[in-house]
Structure formats: C-alpha cells, structure tokens
Amino acid sequence: MLSEKRRERNRSNLGARLKDARLKKGYTQKALAKALGVENHTMISQMELGYMAVPSNLWVPLAETLNMDRYIWVLLCTQEYHPDMHRSLFGNLSRREIANFLDALHNGQLNDLLKQQN
Structure with a gap:
C-alpha cells in the first residue's frame, strides 16, 4: 500500500494524468482494463485515485494504448515510484531532455546525440 502522502501526490499527478488520457481516448475503466488484459477493472480506478501504484509491467502498455508519450x-x-533511481540515472535533466535522450537511444541515434553534447 502507498502512504497517504504518496497517494495524495499520485492522485493529483499520475492518477489524474492517467484518467485524463483514458477519457481523451474514450475508454471506460472497464474497456481500458480489457484492452490491457487486466482482469479486474477496479484496478484502473485504484490507479487513477492513487490508491495503488501503476504496476511497472503496465507502464508501456498504458502509454501505447492511450497514445501518451511513452518516454515521458x-x-x-519512475520519478514517482523510484525517485532515488531516477535521480541516480538522470540527475537534474528536464523530463524533455531525458525523453529526447531515451528516444535517441531507442532509435539507435545515441552516438549522434552524445556528439551534440560535446
């Protein structure tokens, strides 16, 4: 279970983003659960309300299903659920800088990006 402070932050941050993206794409919680292969649609409600963390195995499927920028x-x-790891990996880079880095890495353009940094 998440702490009350974490739940509150999640409600106004990740949970709200998830709900907005779901509604924008016209999914009900039940339809989204079905699209993701999640048996219990109340899990979507719990994530949106911040009562549970979004499971890491659903991060990319959610982004792809709801047409969200998957890197962001x-x-x-990662920033919400694993802040120490996030800081260790990315320090003070902005989300957009990190997303650009990951996009370049994914597209095999990391060397070009690193040359630009020098």
Whole structure:
C-alpha cells in the first residue's frame, strides 16, 4: 500500500494524468482494463485515485494504448515510484531532455546525440 502522502501526490499527478488520457481516448475503466488484459477493472480506478501504484509491467502498455508519450510517462512513473533511481540515472535533466535522450537511444541515434553534447 502507498502512504497517504504518496497517494495524495499520485492522485493529483499520475492518477489524474492517467484518467485524463483514458477519457481523451474514450475508454471506460472497464474497456481500458480489457484492452490491457487486466482482469479486474477496479484496478484502473485504484490507479487513477492513487490508491495503488501503476504496476511497472503496465507502464508501456498504458502509454501505447492511450497514445501518451511513452518516454515521458515512464519517466513520470519512475520519478514517482523510484525517485532515488531516477535521480541516480538522470540527475537534474528536464523530463524533455531525458525523453529526447531515451528516444535517441531507442532509435539507435545515441552516438549522434552524445556528439551534440560535446
């Protein structure tokens, strides 16, 4: 279970983003659960309300299903649920800088990006 402070922050941050993205794409909680292969649709409600963390195995499927920028979404999840790891990996880089880095890495353009940094 998440602490009350974490739940409150999650409600106004990740949970709200998830709900907004779901509504924008026209999914009900039940339909989104079905699209993700989640048996219990109340799990979507619990994530949106911040009563449970978004499971890491759903980070990318949620982003892809709801047409969210997957790098930004995964970064937000990492920052929220694993802040020490996030700081260790990315320090004070902005979300957009990190997303650009990850996008370049994913597209095999990391060397080009690193050359630009020098």
